[in-house]
Amino acid sequence: MKENQRVRITKQMLKEALMHILLEKPIGKITIYEICQKANINRSTFYKYYGSQYDLLNELENDLFHQVELRLSESKTKDYKDGILKLLEEIAVIKQMAPFHMENFPDANFEREFTKKLFNLPIINELITENTSDDYAAWEKEYLKVFFCHGGYAIIRSWIEKNTEESSQEITDLIVKIGNALFS
Secondary structure: OOOOHHHHHHHHHHHHHHHHHHOOOOHHHOOHHHHHHHHOOOHHHHHHHOOOHHHHHHHHHHHHHHHHHHHHHHHHOOOHHHHHHHHHHHHHHHHHHOOOOHHHOOOHHHHHHHHHHHHOOHHHHHHHHHOOOOOOOHHHHHHHHHHHHHHHHHHHHHHHHOOOOOOHHHHHHHHHHHHHHHHO
8 A cells, every 4th residue: 555645754754753863862762752742743643653663663674674675676787786885875874964873772682683684685685695606505605694794784883883984985895895705
């Protein structure tokens, strides 16, 4: 079912409000009232679409996964490096707007589930499979995937959390360089 424009705008306002508040404190300390006040939206409107701030966070997560799949699918016909670069450029814009604090997410279990969902996206599995040498056994490819995904995520997370000068291009080049060394 397609959402009308008013619903999309309302949901986007709520998501932006939540993202802004997440820069200041963890999700567990954020109230529906705060989100609605920040978005300038009535609480009954919030509850029309979401049951809790966690439901809103979950939709934000799903939006991110959709963007990851979209970016990597768009670049699949070219070079997966292009897709990684586009994603990191978007992250760089967010990073410049305000400091990003991973500790503001619910807990370690949330991050574990988030990364599990991220690394199991069909496009990521497809790209890794296509770029892995046939010299590896199937079980070895699975471990390579785990190593590459978690290592790449750790690099991106460290880049986000630090106030370093590396550009999104430099981080992309590093991840691709490591990937090429692993999978060739």
